[in-house]
Amino acid sequence: MNKLLIVGTVAFDAIETPFGQTDKILGGAATYISLSASKFGIKSGIVSVVGGDFPKEYFEKLNAKNINTDGIEIIEDGKTFFWKGKYHNDLNTRDTLITDLNVLADFNPVVPEEFKDTDFLMLGNLHPAVQMSVIQQIPVRPKLVVLDTMNFWMDNTLDELMEVIAKIDVITINDEEARQLSGEYSLVKAAQKIQKMGPKYVVIKKGEHGALLFNDGKVFFAPALPLEEVFDPTGAGDTFAGGFIGYIAKSGDISFENMKRAVISGSNLASFCVEKFGTERMENLTYDEIQKRLLQFKLLTQFDIELT
Numbered sequence: 213m214n215k216l217l218i219v220g221t222v223a224f225d226a227i228e229t230p231f232g233q234t235d236k237i238l239g240g241a242a243t244y245i246s247l248s249a250s251k252f253g254i255k256s257g258i259v260s261v262v263g264g265d266f267p268k269e270y271f272e273k274l275n276a277k278n279i280n281t282d283g284i285e286i287i288e289d290g291k292t293f294f295w296k297g298k299y300h301n302d303l304n305t306r307d308t309l310i311t312d313l314n315v316l317a318d319f320n321p322v323v324p325e326e327f328k329d330t331d332f333l334m335l336g337n338l339h340p341a342v343q344m345s346v347i348q349q350i351p352v353r354p355k356l357v358v359l360d361t362m363n364f365w366m367d368n369t370l371d372e373l374m375e376v377i378a379k380i381d382v383i384t385i386n387d388e389e390a391r392q393l394s395g396e397y398s399l400v401k402a403a404q405k406i407q408k409m410g411p412k413y414v415v416i417k418k419g420e421h422g423a424l425l426f427n428d429g430k431v432f433f434a435p436a437l438p439l440e441e442v443f444d445p446t447g448a449g450d451t452f453a454g455g456f457i458g459y460i461a462k463s464g465d466i467s468f469e470n471m472k473r474a475v476i477s478g479s480n481l482a483s484f485c486v487e488k489f490g491t492e493r494m495e496n497l498t499y500d501e502i503q504k505r506l507l508q509f510k511l512l513t514q515f516d517i518e519l520t
């Protein structure tokens with residue numbers, strides 16, 4: 213069975229959408245990635261940090277999904293990373309109201325022995341210095357290293373982020389971040405420029421408008437499923453990344469053809485994440501539901517046309 217190591221925030225989130233708001237609930241990039249990847253029955257573990265205020269039940273929730281949390285350090289007298297966001301009426305855009313790094317500010321990650329030979333590495337959203345430290349602690353290069361990041365780190369730690377970007381295979385970012393990183397408005401040109409920075413594969417997430425996969429002159433598009441109800445897009449990008457790397461880790465196949473399926477798998481899982489606030493939908497999601505919706509994806513995108 214392939215191993216997947218996930219690095220990223222484990223957080224408290226406070227979310228406001230046009231449909232309501234939540235107090236501090238379980239969130240964080242690594243949380244969403246791991247819940248999504250756990251649907252593939254692989255051996256996964258998280259490297260992160262939380263404060264003494266982080267409830268034990270949250271660890272139990274992750275452990276119940278077979279997610280190893282030995283790599284989540286607890287700083288007893290510190291506070292857990294906190295993020296507050298407010299979505300606009302279109303639900304595709306949001307404002308970050310608060311980012312309190314707290315214990316993340318001076319976190320030195322330690323990769324558990326058990327994951328030093330990980331087959332796949334998912335560098336989820338957090339400080340690029342932490343992402344780099346994890347890369348350096350793994351002696352044999354994993355089969356695939358995937359990075360997800362966001363504008364916050366481009367604004368505040370660009371040089372460190374560029375060093376990480378030079379070392380990875382796949383980057384997943386949203387359209388605005390791809391434009392910011394490359395300085396190009398056209399996503400095709402942006403992807404070309406980003407490939408020159410290091411990653412051979414660039415995945416650009418476009419929220420309700422799907423995702424694009426670029427590699428060496430090739431491009432593939434996965435739609436997002438048109439949903440009747442979207443409550444809270446928080447974590448959709450991370451859930452996408454978890455569905456992408458989870459699919460690849462399960463199959464062990466890192467070809468472009470398989471990455472196309474992985475992008476569909478990521479879109480499929482993200483479509484569930486947004487249906488409820490926070491992690492709720494991902495916690496209860498069943499294998500049958502995932503399979504049924506994959507069929508919907510097939511029906512949405514397949515057509516026959518005669519070329520004359």
Ligand code: AMP
Binds near residue numbers: 240362445449
């Ligand atoms: P997404 O909606 O996929 O972009 O991810 C939302 C999650 O990212 C939330 O659960 C937040 O806790 C987490 N998050 C927000 N800002 C940051 C940041 N600057 N670094 C790492 N994680 C973050």
